[in-house]
Amino acid sequence: MGEMNLTVFLELVEFKAKTASVLPFFIGICFSLYNFHKLHLGLVLLFFIAMFLFNMAVDILDNYNDYHHATEIHDYREKTNIIGRENLDLKVVFNLMVGMILLSAIIGVGLSVVVGWPFLLMGLFCYGVGIFYSSGPKPLSSLPLGEFFSGITMGFVITCLCVYLNTYEVLQWNFTTVGELFLISLPNTLWIANLMLANNICDLEEDEKNNRFTLVHYLGKQRALDLFVGLNIGAFLAILFSVMIGIAPWTMLGTFFVAPFIYQQVRLFLAKQVKRETFICAVRILAVGAAAQVISFALAFLF
Numbered sequence: 001m002g003e004m005n006l007t008v009f010l011e012l013v014e015f016k017a018k019t020a021s022v023l024p025f026f027i028g029i030c031f032s033l034y035n036f037h038k039l040h041l042g043l044v045l046l047f048f049i050a051m052f053l054f055n056m057a058v059d060i061l062d063n064y065n066d067y068h069h070a071t072e073i074h075d076y077r078e079k080t081n082i083i084g085r086e087n088l089d090l091k092v093v094f095n096l097m098v099g100m101i102l103l104s105a106i107i108g109v110g111l112s113v114v115v116g117w118p119f120l121l122m123g124l125f126c127y128g129v130g131i132f133y134s135s136g137p138k139p140l141s142s143l144p145l146g147e148f149f150s151g152i153t154m155g156f157v158i159t160c161l162c163v164y165l166n167t168y169e170v171l172q173w174n175f176t177t178v179g180e181l182f183l184i185s186l187p188n189t190l191w192i193a194n195l196m197l198a199n200n201i202c203d204l205e206e207d208e209k210n211n212r213f214t215l216v217h218y219l220g221k222q223r224a225l226d227l228f229v230g231l232n233i234g235a236f237l238a239i240l241f242s243v244m245i246g247i248a249p250w251t252m253l254g255t256f257f258v259a260p261f262i263y264q265q266v267r268l269f270l271a272k273q274v275k276r277e278t279f280i281c282a283v284r285i286l287a288v289g290a291a292a293q294v295i296s297f298a299l300a301f302l303f
Helices: 006-012 019-036 043-068 076-080 090-115 117-130 146-167 173-201 204-209 214-218 221-246 250-271 275-302
Strands: none
Touching: 019 146, 019 173, 019 275, 043 090, 043 117, 043 146, 090 117, 090 146, 117 221, 146 173, 146 204, 146 250, 173 204, 173 214, 173 221, 173 275, 204 214, 214 221, 221 250, 221 275, 250 275
């Protein structure tokens, strides 16, 4: 059996992709401070630990299920999947995953006792999507729903959870509040969905061999690429509207300084869709775009 060293562990939990959950969390903190002047540091730190543990567990689950579901048509299991490539002990991988899920669930239930049932409901939604994303007879990731659920769960719901933890004593759940939360989280929602979309564009042929019929299969590659461009434009429009209606400070327009970089990455991806060469473009777009949104939002607290 292969050794579970730090390098292998970090690849197993797909540590490089953690931007997707961390930056929506920070947008939630910025939104809470700017609109409600509230921050419950202890609660959000506990939530951060639970969120990070569950996010890592879901990525282990994805690799675990991909290993089991891979067909014998090609050498994905032996050469691509981290579990097969490193000859990891399946029992160790499974126990690690279950341990992370249980610990994060215990923290989540504890937080729900303190702040109330809305946190529990949103948390259960995240757990449901996370577990059924790659599990069951028809995993969400193998359907034309993967982009929607990954974007909504990690972009929108994580931001909502963070804002609710900070403002649970005063937050009113109404159409206006939900609309504002949706708008402030929309850039992350779209960029995270785009990450999944780019992955599925690159993996189209391999997915079809493995009987995974994603959104790209139904749209066709060209329309999927058009959607990739459209979601990037939508992210910047959401930033502009957030400032215009006053739920974000004018400093957040600083996100537009990274627009030329994002444009360059989009062009690189449109030119070639190869997993090992250009999928990184979508990762960079999410990391740089979402980080710029957080940093430019946070700058408002210095003025």
